[in-house]
Amino acid sequence: MTDTITDAIKGTPVALFGLAGWSGSGKTTLAEQLITEWTARGLDVATIKHAHHEFEADTPGKDSWRHREAGAHQVLVSSAIRSAHFVEHKTTEPELGQLLNRLLPCDLVLIEGFKREAVPKMEVFRAEVGKPHLYTADNQIIAVASDSAVTDCPLPVLDLNDIPTIADFVLQVVGLSSR
Template sequence: MRVFGFAGWSGSGKTTLIEQLIPRFIAHGLTVSLVKHAHHEFDLDQPGKDSFRHREAGCREVLVTSAARWALQHELRGRPELTLDEALQRLSPCDLALVEGFKGSPIPKLEVYRESVGKPLLHPRDPEIVAVATDGPLATALPVLPLGDPDAVATFILRQVSLETRRN
């Protein structure tokens, strides 16, 4: 499994870019998974549903399955959150694991940057950032990719993770 990350401030367009890249990677013949770090509590469940009630009653894990998908929810209940390595180990085998968040992790990353967000670049402080995707001109020693050209961004990432020659 190759791993590639995305870093950037909230509102920079990370999720939108990743959403555009996934079908391009799949068209390239890759199986793709994603790990996203949330800085806030989240719940995939709905209050009142059976699975929610079972977790509330104390189950450590609840697995919900249907003909379309399955989801496993694991309650930490005061234990530390997963590291990126621990999260990646829980994925099924895939060709490419994309990572959104986990800014401090030692994986190659693309910074998604928009000057209009009003925040500084991350890459001077994160040596794992290998390029910047942006919507305007940018003076940096790193490769600068056009945020509006997901084909160019996908090609760059495939080269970075040595999957550019893989095809269906």
């Protein structure tokens, strides 16, 4: 883990917490629900999501897409209400610390994916996915959220459908409180 990850986003201390789990386990749904819960409590939340495949975030045919297709390495699109920064990674995937440095200051960064990064994280587990637990091989996983009973787990197991309790747990772990 680098100092960038543990200490700051552009010099501002920030709380980091991750969600890890197999595809189909419900990480994105849980992330959406937690973001809604925390922002309703007055927290400024940013997210970083890891993708394992090529993806398109802007629409083919639109200006930003056309700029990238023409060869622009970076495209920043901005309006009065939103901006997006697209960066083409020609050589290697950026490290989490580099991505964190691109964020504006915030209260909490929720990281979805990046299973191997040394940040505290919660495993999202659904038995029906048919995959083994991740916590057994990752000492950064400090709790499990599941929609069914998890036996013989030495970590706290939280009900995947109890969003306020999960939100409280994460805030306690990262040392934040609601506003």
